[in-house]
Amino acid sequence: MEFIDLKSQQALIREDIEKRIAAVLDHGRYVLGPEVEELEEKLADYVGVKHCLTVSSGTDSLLIALMALGIGPGDEVITVPYTWISTAEMIALIGAKPVFVDIDEKTWNMDPEKLEAAITDKTKAIMPVGIYGQTADMAAINAIAAKHGNLPVIEDAAQCFGATHHGVKSCALSTIGSTSFFPSKPLGCYGDGGALFTNDDEIAQMMKQIRVHGQAQKHQHPVLGLNGRFDTIQAAVVLAKMSLFDNEIVRRNQVAAAYGESIAASELVQRGLQLPHVAEGNTSVWAQYTMLSPDRDALHEKLKEANIPAVSYYAVPLHLQPVFAYLGHQQGDFPVAERVASEGISLPMNPYLSDDEIAQVVGCF
Incomplete structure (x- = not known):
């Protein structure tokens, strides 16, 4: 499995992938070729925003977004401690301070009720993360950002691209939306890649310059940038995959429903197993199907014995990572994130799981 x-x-x-890659080999524009522009137009239309900019990775997309907003040393950016390290890593790399707020007990995304207390006069942006397939409460987060001087909001949608929040697609919900095309994502390529989305013309132009070493025109570099360009062959792969994407989201939801209905009747739920929760107004693309189990190690071993792969993501939250020790956090500072990190376990999740495979998984519960 x-x-x-x-x-x-x-x-x-x-066949479509090979045809598209062959076209790239024929025209020979391996970086920022015509497939890149085609993909950007399709992605912008899919999300419902004016601008899409493909980039070299989901990590670089966050860095470019921060750079485009002029964030740097002395600034603070608020994010969550339960996510992949790149979210806070890029804040620190640009010289700003990552400021953590705890996550919601049900969705495991940023808790808006804890956000306002973290805002200071040094706060220059808020970076919520859409973990495991659904967005954070972007409406509440945007309202708080607006209240505090229209703070920019960068949505880290690496795991929730294709999801919706009150009918609006992820990456169209904030100042800048960022996603990843890492192969394991619901919409991925066959290498590294990512994309940025915005309705702001000036921000879009700045991000475009930053992507090519800060270049406004040939031999003119008015701002610092980086090599953040997207490979044309990878764009060809994503174009081919887009034909399947919506149907795959439907099937991911069917798999999640089948898991949930069967596991909810399990005695493990009576012993504290917590199933994933999709918030009202949200849809999920189910990048992962993750549960919390107070007996995670025993459950992991039982699944292993049945030859069922399972993964525990982000087992050490960011505020307890050695690289962020200088922030002065300790165990107990963010109890919800710490619990999810210590109890989270993810089951196989992909659109191609058969009913027999699903039955095999839930049979372990």
Whole structure:
């Protein structure tokens, strides 16, 4: 059983992928070729924003967003301690201070009720994360940002691209939306890649310059930038995958529903197993199907014995990572994040799980 099944997906679109890659080999524009522009137009239309800019990775997309907003040393950016390290890593790399707020007990995304207390006169942006497939409460977060001088909001949507919040797609919900095309994502390529989204013309132009070493025109570099360009072959892959994306989201939701209905009747729920919760007004793309188990190690071993792959993501929250020791946090500072980190376990999740495989998984509960 595959935890994330790229082979079955590829079998459906292999001919289209090969045709698109062959076209790249024929025209030879391997960086920022015509497929990149085609993909950017399709992604912007899909999300419902004016501008999409593809970039070299989901990590670089966050860095470019921060740079475009002029954030640097002495500034603070608020984010969460329960996420992949790149979210806070890019804040620190640019010289700003990551300021953590705890996550919601049900969705495991940023808790808006804890956000306002973290805002200071040094706060220059808020960076919520859409963990495991659904967005944070972006409406509440945006309202707080507006109240405090229209603070920019950067949505880290690396795991929730394609999800909606009150009918609006992820990456169209804030000042800047950022996503990743890492192969394991619901919409991924066959290497590293990412994209940025905005309705702000000036921010879009600045991000475009930063992507190519700060270049406004040939031999003119008015701002510092980086090499953040997207490979044309990877754009060709994502274009092919987009034909399957919406149907795959439907199937991911079917798999999640099947898991939930069966596991909810399990005695493990009576012993404290917590199933994932999709907030009212949200849809999820189920990047992962993650539960909390106070007996995680025993459950992990039981799944392993049945040859079922399972993963515990972000087992050490960011505020307890050695690289962020200088922030002065300790165990107990963010109790919800710490609990989710210590109890979280993710089951196989992909659109190509068969009903028999789903039954095999839930049979362990």
